[in-house]
Amino acid sequence: MNPRERRAARHRPPDPEGEPAPRPRRTAPITVDQVVDSALGLVAAEGYEALTMRRLAGALDTGPASLYAHVVNKADLDELLIGRLCAELVLPEPDPAAWREQVRGVCDQLRDQYLRYPGISRAGLAMVPTDLEIVRVSEGMLAILLGGGVAPQDAAWAVDALLLYVAAYCLETAIARQRSTDDDAAWVLDRDELRRRFTALPAATFPHTTRHAAELTAGEGHDRFDFTVGLMVDGLAHG
Amino acid sequence: MNPRERRAARHRPPDPEGEPAPRPRRTAPITVDQVVDSALGLVAAEGYEALTMRRLAGALDTGPASLYAHVVNKADLDELLIGRLCAELVLPEPDPAAWREQVRGVCDQLRDQYLRYPGISRAGLAMVPTDLEIVRVSEGMLAILLGGGVAPQDAAWAVDALLLYVAAYCLETAIARQRSTDDDAAWVLDRDELRRRFTALPAATFPHTTRHAAELTAGEGHDRFDFTVGLMVDGLAHG
DNA sequence: AGCTTGACTCGAACGTCGTTCGTCTATAGA
DNA sequence: TCTATAGACGAACGACGTTCGAGTCAAGCT
Structure with missing residues (x-):
């Protein structure tokens, strides 16, 4: 074929009839x-x-x-990979009382799945609304949001924004991790090094960056991720 | 050299002394x-x-x-491009009374700049905290947020999240635009076509996607962008 | 049983990419 | 004037995605 x-x-x-044996x-x-x-x-x-x-x-x-x-194509292969990846997500039955936690749970799953295959979110970014398995995830998130009472227009756009942010976050961390491994210890931008860099900037032109270097480089694990997703979800709740 | x-x-x-003539x-x-x-x-x-x-x-x-x-490198060239691009952004003097509008204004500027050079945000994604000119933009946004009374930790993470989202949004739209041009009218995923696709899905497994196909595909211009940035900014205000 | 058809395999090749090497040129400083 | 050196560049290397065409086999028809 x-x-x-x-x-x-x-x-x-x-096809309704089962495949005719491999x-x-x-x-x-x-x-x-x-x-x-x-x-x-x-x-x-x-x-x-x-x-x-x-x-x-x-x-x-x-x-x-x-x-x-x-x-x-290679693009077709990418699509297959993202499809397989999304197919493994489990989407909860919408519970109006816990919609916030449910949305975050789906985002966390997707994040972990992306990070299990470092850099693959680059392919995910390219086809947010295209692939059928992604539509399945989108449908699941939409159901949760609508069940939580979010207005349909807000819910639709929020799903898009969340999927986009998750992919971007994972892509960024994948790039950062890769740099810290393959470059010969020259790009060691671990948090301490980055913070030292910020504080070493001229305080005259970068007053806030130097003063708040600690906050800028703070965050263990996925604290930054949790913060941003929380920001969006809470924004939906107050809307 | x-x-x-x-x-x-x-x-x-x-160097304090001017360059010794080209x-x-x-x-x-x-x-x-x-x-x-x-x-x-x-x-x-x-x-x-x-x-x-x-x-x-x-x-x-x-x-x-x-x-x-x-x-x-080509990576070095990318860095130069992003630097030049960020250098052209104008950062307003923080006005505590208008911090929300100011943040959105900076995001809009960055968005327009990214979209003027389609696909370049791919390079921007890779070096969000690295380049000096990006630090300048980050400093400017941080100043606006702090001036608006946002807690330092929230402000620091929000700057990161916003820069990341803007880059991802621009990368996505650049990919979409490119697909609609170079592929021979087969990938015509304009909004009508996409909406038709959503409504054609089996309503049994995708009830919300089919019912709200209009909302999922809605949004002229940068409505989706404005929505998401507004979500984050409002979240910061209510936090 | 023999033949046709069509799905699948795969060696070889094309054109493009980022990058390096070695050589050459022409200027700046002595 | 001589020399050291920064810069320009032709040629090449290895790796990439993709295509072509010849070959190989199983399934279906007569």
Whole structure:
């Protein structure tokens, strides 16, 4: 089957009759799932930038051309990865009394999933409203917000804003982590170093940055993430 | 001079004695400013993905190797571009009575600047706390927030969150615009098409998405942007 | 049973990318 | 005038995404 047809078939509602058994082959044929699995493994181990058609093909003991029988593009592969990633999120049944916690829970799940595969959120940014599995997540968040009494227009835009922020946050931290590993200890921008840098700035032109260097560099773990998501959620509540 | 030294010199406080006149050459030598100018022109005309060392060199009537006398890396070039871009922002004197409008104004400026050079926010995402010119913008926003009475910790994190969101928003819209141009009318995801897609989804599994397709696809211009920034700013005010 | 069809594999290649090396030129300082 | 050096640049390297075309096999038809 042509990979373009395959891609189209993926977006069609699933055929009611079960798939007619995975056709056996002498040398076991490569499947799309195998490709996605290997790709995710590669990203988890070495980051998204290491996900190359050539390296992926190598992980499957074949050449790069073989992949194009199962995947249209690298963009198509990205879409598959994000789809798989979103499919693993569990969306709670909306509880009007706990909608804030539920929204934050979904965001946390998505954040953790993105960070498990460092840098993959770059692909997620590119297709926020496109992929079907993302629509599923979007639907789940929308349900929670609407259940919580948020006005439909606010809820719709908030879902978009939250998904965008989560992807951006994860992309930023992935870049920061990568810099601290591959660059030879020259980019060591851990918090202490960054804070020292801020305080070393000329206080005349950067008075607030130097004075509040502590606050600017504060935040263990995902405190900054929690703060921002909380800001948006609380804003929705007061709206 | 070695380009690494040049880069280091850029991050040092400017030499009090003025530069000793741009040394003349027979064939006028390339300067860093020329490189940045050409690069920005290229990005403005054809988008960030068209910014290639080779194409940039071509625009300067030379080969790619010549650029490396003035720039360490493509990453270094990105840093220069973002710096130039941020340097053009005008930061208002903090007015405690109008801090919300002032913050939004700075965000709008940054948004417009990013969108003038489509896709360049990808580079901006990678160095939110790094570059000196970004620190200048950060300082300006911090001053406005502190002047408005926002608690220092909230202000510091909010600056970070806002800069991140603005960059992500601009990156997303740049990708969307590019898709609508270079793909041959197959990716026509204008709002009507997107809305039609949402309503065509199976209502059983996506009840809210189909019912509120109008809200999900609503928003002229930067309404979505204004909504999200307003959400964060109002959240700060109520905190 | 033989043949056709079509999905799949894969070696080889194309064009592009960022970057480096070595060489050359022409100026600045002695 | 001589020399040291900053800068320009042709050529090349390795890696990237992608395409082409020949080959290989299983399934379906006659």
